[in-house]
Amino acid sequence: MAKLELKYGNHACAEAAILAGCRFYAGYPITPSSEIAEKMAELLPKKRGVFIQMEDEIAAMGAVVGASFAGLKSMTATSGPGFSLKQENLGYAFMVEAPCVVVNVQRGGPSTGLPTQPGQQEIMQSLWGTHGDKLIPVFYPGNVQEIMEETIRAFNWAERLRTPVVLLLDEVLGHMRETVDVEQFEEGKFEVWNRKMPDVPPEEYLPYRPGEDDVPAIAPYGTPGYRGHATGLHHDYTGFPTTNPEMCQELIERLIRKVQRKQPEMEKNEFYKMDDAEIAIITFGTTARAAKTAVDLAREKGIKAGLMRVVTVWPSPEKTIEDVAKGVEAILVPELNMGQYVLEVERCSRGACPVYRLNRANGKIIYPNEILEKVEEIARGGK
Amino acid sequence: MAQVSASEIKVPPLKKLTNYPEKLAPGHRLCAGCGASIIIRQIYMVANALGYELIWANATGCVEVCTTIYPYTSWRSPWIHNAFENAAATISGVEAAYKALKRKGKLPTDKKVKFIALGGDGGTYDIGFQSLSGALERGHDFIYVCYDNEAYMNTGIQRSSATPKYANTTTQPVGSKSLGKEQHKKWMPEVAAAHGIPYVAQVSPSHWKDFMEKFKKALLTEGPSYINAFCVCPRGWRSKEEEGILIAKLAVETNYWPLFEVENGRWRVTYKPKNPKPVEEFLKRQGRFKHLFKPGNEGRIQELQEEINRRWEWLNKMEEMTREE
Numbered sequence A: 001m002a003k004l005e006l007k008y009g010n011h012a013c014a015e016a017a018i019l020a021g022c023r024f025y026a027g028y029p030i031t032p033s034s035e036i037a038e039k040m041a042e043l044l045p046k047k048r049g050v051f052i053q054m055e056d057e058i059a060a061m062g063a064v065v066g067a068s069f070a071g072l073k074s075m076t077a078t079s080g081p082g083f084s085l086k087q088e089n090l091g092y093a094f095m096v097e098a099p100c101v102v103v104n105v106q107r108g109g110p111s112t113g114l115p116t117q118p119g120q121q122e123i124m125q126s127l128w129g130t131h132g133d134k135l136i137p138v139f140y141p142g143n144v145q146e147i148m149e150e151t152i153r154a155f156n157w158a159e160r161l162r163t164p165v166v167l168l169l170d171e172v173l174g175h176m177r178e179t180v181d182v183e184q185f186e187e188g189k190f191e192v193w194n195r196k197m198p199d200v201p202p203e204e205y206l207p208y209r210p211g212e213d214d215v216p217a218i219a220p221y222g223t224p225g226y227r228g229h230a231t232g233l234h235h236d237y238t239g240f241p242t243t244n245p246e247m248c249q250e251l252i253e254r255l256i257r258k259v260q261r262k263q264p265e266m267e268k269n270e271f272y273k274m275d276d277a278e279i280a281i282i283t284f285g286t287t288a289r290a291a292k293t294a295v296d297l298a299r300e301k302g303i304k305a306g307l308m309r310v311v312t313v314w315p316s317p318e319k320t321i322e323d324v325a326k327g328v329e330a331i332l333v334p335e336l337n338m339g340q341y342v343l344e345v346e347r348c349s350r351g352a353c354p355v356y357r358l359n360r361a362n363g364k365i366i367y368p369n370e371i372l373e374k375v376e377e378i379a380r381g382g383k
Numbered sequence B: 001m002a003q004v005s006a007s008e009i010k011v012p013p014l015k016k017l018t019n020y021p022e023k024l025a026p027g028h029r030l031c032a033g034c035g036a037s038i039i040i041r042q043i044y045m046v047a048n049a050l051g052y053e054l055i056w057a058n059a060t061g062c063v064e065v066c067t068t069i070y071p072y073t074s075w076r077s078p079w080i081h082n083a084f085e086n087a088a089a090t091i092s093g094v095e096a097a098y099k100a101l102k103r104k105g106k107l108p109t110d111k112k113v114k115f116i117a118l119g120g121d122g123g124t125y126d127i128g129f130q131s132l133s134g135a136l137e138r139g140h141d142f143i144y145v146c147y148d149n150e151a152y153m154n155t156g157i158q159r160s161s162a163t164p165k166y167a168n169t170t171t172q173p174v175g176s177k178s179l180g181k182e183q184h185k186k187w188m189p190e191v192a193a194a195h196g197i198p199y200v201a202q203v204s205p206s207h208w209k210d211f212m213e214k215f216k217k218a219l220l221t222e223g224p225s226y227i228n229a230f231c232v233c234p235r236g237w238r239s240k241e242e243e244g245i246l247i248a249k250l251a252v253e254t255n256y257w258p259l260f261e262v263e264n265g266r267w268r269v270t271y272k273p274k275n276p277k278p279v280e281e282f283l284k285r286q287g288r289f290k291h292l293f294k295p296g297n298e299g300r301i302q303e304l305q306e307e308i309n310r311r312w313e314w315l316n317k318m319e320e321m322t323r324e325e
Helices: A009-020 A034-047 A057-069 A080-096 A123-128 A144-161 A245-260 A287-300 A318-327 A341-349 A368-379 B036-050 B062-067 B087-103 B121-126 B129-138 B188-193 B208-220 B241-253 B287-293 B298-321
Strands: A004-008 A022-027 A050-053 A073-078 A100-108 A114-118 A164-170 A177-181 A269-272 A279-283 A305-310 A312-314 A330-335 A355-359 B053-058 B079-081 B113-120 B142-148 B199-203 B225-230 B260-263 B266-269
Touching (some): A004 A144, A009 A100, A009 A164, A022 A057, A034 A050, A034 A073, A057 A073, A057 A080, A073 A080, A073 A144, A080 A100, A080 A123, A080 A164, A100 A144, A123 A164, A123 A312, A144 A164, A279 A287, A279 A318, A279 A368, A287 A330, A305 A318, A330 A341, A341 A355, B036 B113, B036 B142, B053 B087, B062 B113, B087 B129, B087 B142, B113 B121, B113 B129, B121 B129, B121 B142, B121 B188, B129 B142, B142 B208, B188 B199, B188 B225, B199 B208, B225 B241, B287 B298
Parallel strands (some): A022 A050, A100 A164, A279 A305, A279 A330, B053 B079, B053 B113, B113 B142, B142 B225, B199 B225
Antiparallel strands (some): A100 A114, B199 B260, B260 B266
């Protein structure tokens, strides 16, 4: 029997974080993500966790890295301008391998943009916002139930890979009340991962010596005997800075590799009526909800449309997109931006079929009939 | 630094001040009873009377959002919004460019113009603090005005470093084990004064003469000034809309919000209530302090009273220490 509860998107995110073991939250008020902070302020003290409101977004991200070093599962949530401010510390977290979850409840951008309206304009920023080469897992739920699943999954991958994970929400999803089957979130019914701890005695301990999975077992700072050093500079296994070219190259390659090699396991998509589809719609988040309806409407009109909803946005499902491209006549990528993920879809499809776009950045959602129109146009052979 | 010859320039009587055209147009969407628009209009009254044109940089916050809902604006002055954290940096650029253009003869030199950065307590005490500190240190010719309503009201009443101890906010909520915020309010004007800038003042719209006199000094000051204005927020404080000025008055009469100024390093408490009222008078009209009136919490009110006394004594000591012989 399903146990149904009506949940508010942003609150669901906070509740799931607690379930995943999050015991530290540092944040700063910003629309439309503030309710996550408010909920965490209420829930964390009851779990003997820590909630801190910091003086700005930069400090909030800094505190998250610090708490992660100290051994706590840590999180922050923000939106547009706040996500931009967090970027330097997000890059630091990637470099020093501090597991944490950063939620970005996307609003319309750039700059102040459209604070109370939806946008999907941080697809690229989630990955490339902070300077330097990197690969950060980015998850993108499409309903409130999935907000809970993906929040837990974000913490699990952050811990497993010792990396920041970005969770992208749409403003309309964060502010949506929807039925959630909470049975799967009962204790023991879902997976919880914790970061690995060193299995060597202190005298053999090198904080940044990676295991076979390319992930180092860094002891929480302050663990007696396990002395460590962390720096945003390139570093060797000791954690101390190095300019040794081989070591620097190996570090960056490993940081990217440790995420990339888990891509198949991390990949998550939803396929809807794709078996015989001739036109595939590839999208994510709430735009996929409109796309799903558009698929049904198109099929009523005799157009074989299908949907691939990407949940793990980065690392992208390269092979899957290529396979989809090979099996259809055209791909349409509707997104609430001026064309971001479409670039990745074009790359992954390797010219197997034409890729069309449907873009919008005016704070309005894309409606099913608009996607339908585009699908019909493509079916007619136009674009 | 030019000496302020404030005493020679008089702010006209209130009746005359109201004859000047409104520069903050009605129709903005600030809440009923909001203190911010009152503060801005009082600022304009002085500027109008003294013939100054104001150029504003507004940090993200209630005022920015509510006065500029596109395609409308309430501002009958040049006005710029950049982001949350950088009103002081933005006005620094505007002021520096204005000076340069004037120097090159591209702008008239005979105009009386003053640059103002306006922010709430979040945009001033917290996220905008670094930008403010930098602008004060560089010595731009501008006035920073903080309308301090003691929390992040624009995003839904989250605590700020201006929120007083024990106030109820959404990120330090009151509950069976929590009494609200755990820290006292930051002494922001004192921090601004520590930059050694020519003029700092704390004002309340309830004491408008004091307010106007101080804003006049800020206008006449060459270099940076900082004005900290008490700003009621009926929505965030859970107070009655019509009691705003009364609460502001009580804030002053209880010494919760001391009116003082720091002029070229000299501290002066500009209003000293003969018989300061107990802080309860100020607290009891606001829902955010409601829990303090439950039996068993008397000590908490006492604690707030002690913090008020501590600051009051400190300010008076500063006044004494820096008094002109």
